Amino acid sequence: MDFIIQGVFTALQLLTTGDSATWSAVSATVKVSSISMLFSVVAGLPCGFVLGYFDFKWKRGVRTLLDTLLALPTVFIGLMIYALISSQGPLGNLNLLFTLSGIAMGQAILAFPIITALTASAVETIDTQLKLTLMSLGAGKKDIMLTCMWEVRYGIVAALVTAYGRVMTEVGISMMVGGNIKWHTRTITTAIALETGKGMFANGIALGLVLVTIAFAVNISLFFLRKR
Amino acid sequence: MTNTSIYILKNIRQSYNGKIALDIPELSIAPGSITGLMGPNGSGKSTLLKLLAFVVPPVQGEILFLGKPELPFSSGVRFNVTLLTQTPYLLKRSVHDNITHGLKIRGKAHGVKDPAVREQVKSVMEEVGLSFDAFAHRMDYELSGGEAQRVAMAARLILKPRVLLLDEPTASVDVHSATLIRRAALYARKTWGTTIVIASHDREWLQGSCDNLFQLYQGKIFQAGSKNIIPGPFVRDGQGFFHTIQTSQTHQPIRVSPPPRKNASAVLDAHHMHLHAADNPTTTASTASGRIQGKILRLLGDKNHGQIIVTIRINDLDFTIRLTRDEVLRQQLLPGTRVNLTYDLDSIEWI
Numbered sequence: 001m002d003f004i005i006q007g008v009f010t011a012l013q014l015l016t017t018g019d020s021a022t023w024s025a026v027s028a029t030v031k032v033s034s035i036s037m038l039f040s041v042v043a044g045l046p047c048g049f050v051l052g053y054f055d056f057k058w059k060r061g062v063r064t065l066l067d068t069l070l071a072l073p074t075v076f077i078g079l080m081i082y083a084l085i086s087s088q089g090p091l092g093n094l095n096l097l098f099t100l101s102g103i104a105m106g107q108a109i110l111a112f113p114i115i116t117a118l119t120a121s122a123v124e125t126i127d128t129q130l131k132l133t134l135m136s137l138g139a140g141k142k143d144i145m146l147t148c149m150w151e152v153r154y155g156i157v158a159a160l161v162t163a164y165g166r167v168m169t170e171v172g173i174s175m176m177v178g179g180n181i182k183w184h185t186r187t188i189t190t191a192i193a194l195e196t197g198k199g200m201f202a203n204g205i206a207l208g209l210v211l212v213t214i215a216f217a218v219n220i221s222l223f224f225l226r227k228r
Numbered sequence: 229m230t231n232t233s234i235y236i237l238k239n240i241r242q243s244y245n246g247k248i249a250l251d252i253p254e255l256s257i258a259p260g261s262i263t264g265l266m267g268p269n270g271s272g273k274s275t276l277l278k279l280l281a282f283v284v285p286p287v288q289g290e291i292l293f294l295g296k297p298e299l300p301f302s303s304g305v306r307f308n309v310t311l312l313t314q315t316p317y318l319l320k321r322s323v324h325d326n327i328t329h330g331l332k333i334r335g336k337a338h339g340v341k342d343p344a345v346r347e348q349v350k351s352v353m354e355e356v357g358l359s360f361d362a363f364a365h366r367m368d369y370e371l372s373g374g375e376a377q378r379v380a381m382a383a384r385l386i387l388k389p390r391v392l393l394l395d396e397p398t399a400s401v402d403v404h405s406a407t408l409i410r411r412a413a414l415y416a417r418k419t420w421g422t423t424i425v426i427a428s429h430d431r432e433w434l435q436g437s438c439d440n441l442f443q444l445y446q447g448k449i450f451q452a453g454s455k456n457i458i459p460g461p462f463v464r465d466g467q468g469f470f471h472t473i474q475t476s477q478t479h480q481p482i483r484v485s486p487p488p489r490k491n492a493s494a495v496l497d498a499h500h501m502h503l504h505a506a507d508n509p510t511t512t513a514s515t516a517s518g519r520i521q522g523k524i525l526r527l528l529g530d531k532n533h534g535q536i537i538v539t540i541r542i543n544d545l546d547f548t549i550r551l552t553r554d555e556v557l558r559q560q561l562l563p564g565t566r567v568n569l570t571y572d573l574d575s576i577e578w579i
């Protein structure tokens with residue numbers, strides 16, 4: 001028990017004194033998760049809207065596939081991306097292996113089905129009267145889409161937070177595709193795994209505290225956004 | 229049908245999953261007029277209003293708006309026509325933002341502090357009996373059903389629409405809200421010459437305010453008061469006559485000519501019906517005619533034709549025929565008077 005308490009104190013010391021190795025992992029995590037979220041949001045939000053709003057022939061099949069992808073193991077995504085971007089893979093010439101871009105690619109694939117499926121679920125809750133009301137007020141197709149998205153904004157934000165949480169906390173992709181290289185591709189989660197393996201609990205707890213703080217900050221921001 | 233009509237419908241047919249919901253060979257609506265639509269639930273009133281609002285395209289036929297064929301989202305109709313439904317959707321925003329949403333779509337609202345917009349919002353809110361100071365900043369979930377309907381009405385009025393379509397706007401609101409909504413509709417016509425089409429079960433409102441009144445039944449449209457519908461099924465009695473099924477001791481079987489198919493509905497043209505006070509000895513029925521007895525429910529003046537619309541309740545059905553004022557006075561007809569209606573069986577049409 002003492003080593004845990006000692007670990008918390010050391011963690012606070014590492015964070016407040018600006019330990020460069022710790023902050024390098026924090027910086028890598030924030031960078032890579034932001035890039036991956038950007039791509040998955042740009043692709044996932046429109047796909048989720050289309051899936052939730054329109055009826056088409058293969059809709060149920062697509063939903064089932066997406067729901068399956070929600071449970072996709074991160075090590076499997078890591079493996080697939082590794083195979084794609086390794087020197088023998090079809091994207092080997094892009095030199096993405098053991099880079100933050102490679103990790104971002106995998107994390108975007110992880111986040112995409114979460115954003116798409118949860119956005120579709122939120123859009124499906126839209127009252128059928130909304131489209132009629134908007135059309136009767138003179139709305140064009142773009143106005144209808146944007147207003148519908150705005151009406152289910154809390155559901156969409158919940159989708160984004162869920163995806164962000166998954167991306168921030170995954171280990172498999174970061175470890176396999178990034179290689180856990182210090183000062184370069186070491187993220188918070190891979191660092192925790194490594195430090196714990198080495199018996200350096202203080203460093204592990206420090207990074208864990210950062211993760212919890214980021215999650216807390218995101219949720220507090222959302223709470224105030226909702227209140228507005 | 230004239231070239232000056234704001235709407236001309238030609239061979240309109242609308243269906244859902246293969247079932248025909250509306251079948252209108254032709255219909256025209258004059259600009260600035262108030263048109264009423266009556267009919268039971270599922271008769272096609274809402275379908276017709278959605279077509280007139282251009283929120284759905286017709287499966288068959290065309291709708292001319294100001295002489296041009298138009299479809300949903302076309303520029304000719306988008307900013308001219310607006311529809312208020314029975315249960316309107318309010319955006320998850322304040323009353324002010326709900327009312328100005330249509331203006332924003334038109335690029336005419338530049339923020340909540342725009343004094344011109346504020347004045348417009350205030351004015352339309354007053355028209356529907358809502359105080360700007362008390363309601364403008366309330367959220368959608370802070371309104372009662374009647375208040376929400378009035379906010380939705382205000383959101384249409386602020387657009388100064390050329391056409392205002394009202395789909396049973398007073399059906400699920402309190403008496404006070406209903407009165408304010410009716411008043412606001414008339415205000416739109418008076419102020420901007422708005423053409424109004426109202427679907428409602430409120431016969432008195434329609435007959436009191438409409439220039440034209442139509443009745444819909446099973447997707448077909450008739451001039452109100454011109455046709456009376458007797459829903460099937462019909463059975464054949466021992467003498468070989470067909471009539472409605474007697475469901476109770478007090479139910480009066482209504483005789484009809486042989487129906488062309490099971491579940492067909494009979495249509496009695498009001499012009500082929502004759503009304504006599506029940507004690508009138510001249511009332512006879514032959515084997516070629518039908519006779520039914522009922523009580524006058526109401527007498528209403530038709531301001532357009534100078535006639536009296538007489539509504540007679542028979543079983544659960546309301547029959548209407550038009551009489552001259554002199555005829556009503558001669559027969560001393562009043563609400564509650566028992567009357568006989570006679571009609572030729574040969575004049576019955578079937579739908």
